Amino acid sequence: MSFMQISDLNVHYPIRGGFFNTVIDKVYAVDGVTMEFEKGKTYGLVGESGSGKSTTGKAIIGLEKITSGQIFYEGENVTNQRRKRDSAYNKDIQMIFQDSHSSMNPRKRVIDILAEPLRNFMKLSDQEERKRIKELLAIVGMSEDVLLKYPHEFSGGQKQRLGIARAVACNPKMIIADEPVSALDLSVQAQVLNFMKDIQSEFGLSYLFISHDLGVVKHMCDHIAIMYKGRFVETGTRNDIYMNPQHIYTKRLLSAIPNIDPETRLERKKTRQDVEVNYQKEQHKYYDEHGKVYPLKSISDTHKVAMSDIEREGI
């Protein structure tokens, strides 16, 4: 059973102009996204820059105003209702940011950074709070002598781990991770991804994992949604997407992933160019007259692909 449902989420930004500065057009950053989240699963959101994946994440947690659509959390409608401080939703949904450095107040010490969510959502005594902070540091594998340090004294990987510690402080049910490893080196990336998996199995967390790195997404996610211009192009389980991609945009994205086998690189280049030629030739079939993606249609229990009604009859 899913504990959280998002139905037909829209985030539009108005473009103002003209003599009276009236709204003349809109940017459809997120345009009708529907998702469900189950406990303990990882959901991947993939797309190129500008496809609206970060906006989706921010809209879910309430950092972007939702234009229309609903978010239900354990049966409760929580759309645009984030003003109440003691709402369970605020506490249970947390976020890890891409740039861990700018997501921490440079003038606060680690102890205060980690205590902030505790002070907001949990009524702990000073001793309990300190004990909890030490636990958190232990979870992310850092020693207690960092408590009085400032964010700038840490390396990128350590800062990202502090970001994770802060996100798990109040035992959330779900964490939205917006490109958590894209600024990190390979070996540090491996560390952070391992941590995220450990914490998940320990606390039964769900992740919404936003990334443009298809290799990392393949490693982390159970369900994957590919996004293009604010809409889902294809959603499905990991195997649906990687073994049986249906939409031409998904195929193009997958063919562009660099592989670490130099022997097959000429072949891959050929496939990639074929897909690209195909994409240029066939793309009008996959997008409507405004260049948008068609609504999703199910082709199996888990696998949904965007296609037009005509094509649907063909299958």
Add this chain to the structure above:
Amino acid sequence: MNTANDLLTIRNLTTSFRIKETYHAAVEDVSLSLKKNEVLAIVGESGCGKSTLATSIVGLYNTVNTKVTGEIFYNNQNLTQLNDEQFNSLRGNHIGFIFQDPLSALNPLMRIGEQIAEGLMYHTKLSKQQRQERVLELLNQVGIANPERVARQFPHQLSGGMRQRVVIAIALSCKPSILIADEPTTALDVTIQAQILDLLKVLQSETETGIILITHDLGVVAEIADRVAVMYAGEVVEEAPVQELFTNAKHPYTRSLLNSIPQTHSENERLEVIQGMVPSLMNLPREGCRFSARIPWVDASAHERKPQLHEIAPGHFVRCTCWKHFHLEGEEGGGTK
């Protein structure tokens, strides 16, 4: 002196930065060579000195706080001995440089066309009309549709991929014989990255340029490189042809790095993590094997006291002897932590 078919020869290059009155070497005793029509990839994590190596070649360092020793030969000229004026006639003309962040490499107040023509103005005797033609030709060459319009636009009007193409066009404007690309695709999406890599390859086959590609992405290396040098803590720890490196890597660092790529693992498996961190410049262990601190389970006697590069197969060099005793976790022969 350059040997017969080397375009660029680097010998014993050491670049040190001054921090509080002492010099700390960020690149130490690096010797590499680049041939015509070759892509040499330099791989490593951040802080291993790969970008410092690149800026040392073209002299883009701060002359007050930086000390460069060793030799870099190009056309029988030692680049480390050049003054600014001599360097200016080389940079852009003979050696092109592609920067990582295309937005900060471009001047926000200049039109694209003018920026590309700038190098041509200094290095060639083309007339204004000819320069304009060359600009359009270059934009066409890097795959920008509608070059006339783009030439009149400003950098902020272009997308990330387009900007990177413009930066490549600038680097190629004077038909350089060496192209240094410092993380040319790191800021880009995978589809654009694939296009840019293909583009570099096509341009190379047309002009026989030697390319030095600096990257931390081993996927990119496997896509495009001919030869690879792996750097760790300022030293080259392994150098090999690309096939050899991916199938038969020897140095513990290279092997751990290859092992931490999510791709090489089946799903849900734990990723390999290298213990510890890259040491900072001031805390570099200057004696003995620099990687030894991160593989503590390998016996100290396995390391050389002064690790040297050994040629173990034609063209395949490995530093130190510890690779003979190194095993990844779960492999035959131990590797217990």
